[in-house]
Amino acid sequence: MKTDPxxxxxxxxxxxxxxxxxxPTPEMYEAMLAAPVGDDVLGDDPTVLExxxxxxxxxxxxxxxxxxxxxxxxxxxxxTHCAPGDAILIEEEAHILYYEVxxxxxxxxxxxxxxxxxxxxxxxxxxxxxxxxxxLHTPGTKxxxxxxxxxxxxGTIIPQASMxxxxxxxxxHGVLVHLDGARIFNAAVAQGISVEQIARNADSVSFCLSxxxxxxxxxxxxxxAEFIDRARIWRKRxxxxxxxxxxxxxxxxxxxxxxxxxxxxxxxxxxxxxxxxGKLQGLSVAMETVQTNMVxxxxxxxxxxxxxxxxxxxxxxxxxxxxxxxxxxxxxxDDAKVDRAIKxxxxxxxxx
Numbered sequence: 001m002k003t004d005p006x007x008x009x010x011x012x013x014x015x016x017x018x019x020x021x022x023x024p025t026p027e028m029y030e031a032m033l034a035a036p037v038g039d040d041v042l043g044d045d046p047t048v049l050e051x052x053x054x055x056x057x058x059x060x061x062x063x064x065x066x067x068x069x070x071x072x073x074x075x076x077x078x079x080t081h082c083a084p085g086d087a088i089l090i091e092e093e094a095h096i097l098y099y100e101v102x103x104x105x106x107x108x109x110x111x112x113x114x115x116x117x118x119x120x121x122x123x124x125x126x127x128x129x130x131x132x133x134x135x136l137h138t139p140g141t142k143x144x145x146x147x148x149x150x151x152x153x154x155g156t157i158i159p160q161a162s163m164x165x166x167x168x169x170x171x172x173h174g175v176l177v178h179l180d181g182a183r184i185f186n187a188a189v190a191q192g193i194s195v196e197q198i199a200r201n202a203d204s205v206s207f208c209l210s211x212x213x214x215x216x217x218x219x220x221x222x223x224x225a226e227f228i229d230r231a232r233i234w235r236k237r238x239x240x241x242x243x244x245x246x247x248x249x250x251x252x253x254x255x256x257x258x259x260x261x262x263x264x265x266x267x268x269x270x271x272x273x274x275x276x277x278g279k280l281q282g283l284s285v286a287m288e289t290v291q292t293n294m295v296x297x298x299x300x301x302x303x304x305x306x307x308x309x310x311x312x313x314x315x316x317x318x319x320x321x322x323x324x325x326x327x328x329x330x331x332x333x334d335d336a337k338v339d340r341a342i343k344x345x346x347x348x349x350x351x352x
Contacts, residue, residue, distance in 0.1 A: 014315045016316060016341065019212045025214060025258075028254050035246045048066050051256075062223070064221065065228050066242075068242065072240050073207075081143050082108050082142045086140060087132055089143070093150075099151075144170055148187050148198065153289065164201055179205040181198070182211060183212060184198055186212055187292065190291055195207075214254075214331045216251055270290055270294060273338050282299060283297055283299055296320070300323070303324055315344040
């Protein structure tokens with residue numbers, strides 16, 4: 001059986017576009033081949049059931065639901081928690097707003113009340129000031145949405161003190177908390193704490209298996225048993241009911257049992273990459289934002305031109321602003337590839 005995780009021709013590319021680009025590990029291929037399967041919509045796929053129990057246990061929740069994507073997991077959560085016309089409080093550059101194609105308005109029908117932040121962390125006092133009570137004129141706030149780590153802020157961590165404060169505010173006002181924890185395991189590893197310590201501050205938590213944890217497909221939504229029962233109906237409405245999905249869930253089990261601790265390697269490589277690039281002419285890196293596996297590089301030249309020049313040298317990345325590039329470390333980028341990326345940036349910097 002062929003277990004090379006790389007498509008021919010891509011082995012030598014340094015792909016820093018996202019941590020979603022990883023290929024399955026040989027162990028994942030083997031797990032897919034050996035996975036017992038059933039029909040997940042009928043509730044009898046044993047591998048999916050095993051993954052859901054594992055995810056719930058690790059996050060300290062009663063139950064979990066396997067979903068095809070993080071976007072679906074988030075939108076299922078919003079639709080399950082809220083009724084059309086309810087308000088949510090959410091950070092102004094959150095993934096739910098920025099990268100989910102307006103689904104919260106189209107599907108859940110919620111009013112998104114956006115707040116500014118410091119590196120993704122909203123001021124708890126400002127959150128509390130913006131909670132609305134439903135009346136004849138205003139929608140009632142039903143949900144506070146948090147993103148940890150925060151994508152557009154560069155993979156920054158929401159401090160535990162803020163997470164606790166959001167939870168306390170929600171309890172005082174009778175509202176709920178949803179955590180978009182796409183990279184919650186990065187946040188936990190970087191802080192040296194368990195994911196359960198972060199997740200306990202939210203009523204529901206989504207996280208991605210297909211980002212730093214290396215699975216090819218899939219995300220999880222975790223919460224109370226009653227919440228997950230209702231969420232399962234919404235997943236079906238969204239077309240997310242899969243059949244022999246144990247083949248995919250098998251990779252998720254490998255992710256949760258084998259791929260968590262190694263996230264620290266990604267974080268260390270991100271710091272080394274950021275420190276090296278920040279020394280180059282025409283580039284700057286705010287190292288205080290390099291907290292997990294992402295590096296935001298500010299460029300004096302147009303970012304698209306820099307990205308194009310790097311691509312010709314076999315280093316792939318994405319512009320996230322007119323003069324900003326995002327680099328994401330993951331399991332398919334080792335120390336040697338970090339060295340190659342640094343050399344490519346050096347070459348581009350000299351030619352600018």
